[in-house]
Amino acid sequence: MGAQQRRFALVAGEASGDLLAGLMMDGMKARWPDMQAAGIGGPQMLARGFQSWWPQEKLAVRGYVEVLRHYPEIAGIRRQLKARLLRERPDMFIGVDAPDFNLDLEAGLRSQGVKTVHFVCPSIWAWRPERIEKIRAAADRVLCIFPFEPELLAEHGVAGSYVGHPLAQVIPMEPDRAAARAALGLALDTPVVALLPGSRRSELRYIALRFLQAAALMRREDPAIQFVLPTLPALRAEAEQMLQAGGLGGQVKILNGQSHAVLAACDATLIASGTATLEAALFKRPMVIAYNMNSLTWRLMIRKQLQPWVGLPNILCREFVVPELIQHEATPEALAQATLAWLRAPDKVQALQQRFTALHAQLLRDTPTLCADAIEQVLEG
Known part of the structure; x- marks a missing residue:
């Protein structure tokens, strides 16, 4: 391994994803001190040396009507991002939450040989079981925040790792x-x-x-x-x-x-x-x-x-x-x-x-x- 500099591409779609990505980047920087990371992210990621090619707010859209109104712009960003990543070929793409944006992008990159990780298992166990096929095509591995998720993913042939829930670190065990x-x-x-x-x-x-x-x-x-x-x-x-x-x-x-x-x-x-x-x-x-x-x-x-x-x-x-x-x-x-x-x-x-x-x-x-x-x-x- 030695001196190889790692290049990562990340997309985090809203404030909660930015927090998750910041925690993850702490671990990555400890492992690969001279790594580079770029894509779309927020202030937590920028504070850790991340380079954001678009402002994160472009993706933080909720609700069917709002999404439809912003869809052409969001789809355009995803197309441009995918083309750039296929040209530059980072060591890995990591999609942080934002499954509607990230899973399709991950699947497109993975089919062209780019390694992919998705952080936060979409809640297939609650509402949308049909998403499992999409996840299987999209991610080499899913980082899970709930302990029961890796086993559930394994039943469908998807590799998962339980990494703990970030909120458990923020909230004290005995609140005052x-x-x-x-x-x-x-x-x-x-x-x-x-x-x-x-x-x-x-x-x-x-x-x-x-x-x-x-x-x-x-x-x-x-x-x-x-x-x-x-x-x-x-x-x-x-x-x-x-x-x-x-x-x-x-x-x-x-x-x-x-x-x-x-x-x-x-x-x-x-x-x-x-x-x-x-x-x-x-x-x-x-x-x-x-x-x-x-x-x-x-x-x-x-x-x-x-x-x-x-x-x-x-x-x-x-x-x-x-x-x-x-x-x-x-x-x-x-x-x-x-x-x-x-x-x-x-x-x-x-x-x-x-x-x-x-x-x-x-x-x-x-x-x-x-x-x-x-x-x-x-x-x-």
């Missing part, structure tokens, strides 16, 4: 509730319920109103409860309007971001399905998981659902350790009662915290080094 409350200006001796309806405008419209109606019902039963709602600055005005309309003006503390501080501070959370539920589990907080979406979208998704659970904590524990109230079940009354039930059952909360501590330990791995190990195996394979 008192310090978080002090930082957020919350009373130490009365219950705090966190309302996390999600960070997209559509989620605010479909779920936040139910969460606020549930908060009003809880407040009626226990006027001492403090409610906290972290939101994006761009959505704050809309959230405040909803509070006023629901008669909760001044009764729910709205914060710009700070969802981690809010999860550390709370006694329980009413939370939309998604990565935030895993964050809540790593903060060892009891939760009620809810989701509500366009009814047509829901009917399409329910047909493709492969497991009885929707929330990541339940999927990882393989049972309903926390309640899920989805679609028509997510009534304000049901949400309020399920959340109050946690506040009234300290023994159940303690048992849940033990489950979540074990889960945290399982997800906590030396991600940078494990990524570099897997990449090296593919390079030498």
Whole structure:
């Protein structure tokens, strides 16, 4: 091996992918100190010497309509990138998340002899089993953030390596509730319920109103409860309007971001399905998981659902350790009662915290080094 300089191409499509790629690059730079890395990336990658040929924001597009509107530009970037990589032939291409962009690109490069790795297994175990054929064509190896994924991939002839979940490194094993409350200006001796309806405008419209109606019902039963709602600055005005309309003006503390501080501070959370539920589990907080979406979208998704659970904590524990109230079940009354039930059952909360501590330990791995190990195996394979 010796002095051979390694050249890697990477694409990370949004902020979460940039964080993952930054961790991975730490391991790669320790293994190959003079490596070069270029492609499309964000600030975490740039801070580690990455050269981005296009701004990462070009790929950070969500929702069917938005994707359709930006599709010609995104497809054009992918075509140009593929042509450049086939000319320059890096030692490896690594696609970080962004499966809709990366899997096709990986398949095209791999068919021309470029080695490929995909970081983060698409959630074939939850919604889209048809993606497995695409993954098999695209990746020499998949870096997995959940421990059950490599075995699942192996059943379909795809090599996978479990590298741990990066959130497990960011969130402390024993969060400091008192310090978080002090930082957020919350009373130490009365219950705090966190309302996390999600960070997209559509989620605010479909779920936040139910969460606020549930908060009003809880407040009626226990006027001492403090409610906290972290939101994006761009959505704050809309959230405040909803509070006023629901008669909760001044009764729910709205914060710009700070969802981690809010999860550390709370006694329980009413939370939309998604990565935030895993964050809540790593903060060892009891939760009620809810989701509500366009009814047509829901009917399409329910047909493709492969497991009885929707929330990541339940999927990882393989049972309903926390309640899920989805679609028509997510009534304000049901949400309020399920959340109050946690506040009234300290023994159940303690048992849940033990489950979540074990889960945290399982997800906590030396991600940078494990990524570099897997990449090296593919390079030498």
